[in-house]
Amino acid sequence: KSAVMGPQQLAGVLSIVARASAAAKGQPYDDEADAGLRAMVEQQIEAESLPMFLSGRLYDDGVIDPRDTRTVLGMCLSAIHTAPVEGARGGFGVFRM
Numbered sequence: 030k031s032a033v034m035g036p037q038q039l040a041g042v043l044s045i046v047a048r049a050s051a052a053a054k055g056q057p058y059d060d061e062a063d064a065g066l067r068a069m070v071e072q073q074i075e076a077e078s079l080p081m082f083l084s085g086r087l088y089d090d091g092v093i094d095p096r097d098t099r100t101v102l103g104m105c106l107s108a109i110h111t112a113p114v115e116g117a118r119g120g121f122g123v124f125r126m
Contacts, residue, residue, distance in 0.1 A: 031089075032078035036071035043070060 034042070044063050051058040076082065084092045093101050 030078045031080065031083055032074060034074075036074040036078075039074055040067040040070040043067075 032039075044067055047063065047066070048058050080092050083089055
């Protein structure tokens with residue numbers, strides 16, 4: 030799994046922010062709605078931190094089947110060995126899409 034925060038941590042932060050916002054406005058805080066929001070956020074983050082979800086949205090460079098690691102590594106080494114390493118033309122770095 031890959032996420033900046035765990036599901037419980039993120040749900041807790043959102044709960045703290047919502048509670049502080051309600052207090053600042055002088056409004057009562059609905060603990061039942063908070064529990065529902067926490068459960069929804071935890072479920073969503075749990076599902077959206079899976080490798081296939083992240084790769085499907087191009088958050089990384091893809092997923093390699095562990096059984097194919099040696100083959101993919103060999104192809105990568107072959108590709109970088111066939112041409113000289115040159116700096117980027119125009120002084121630009123690498124652009125990711």
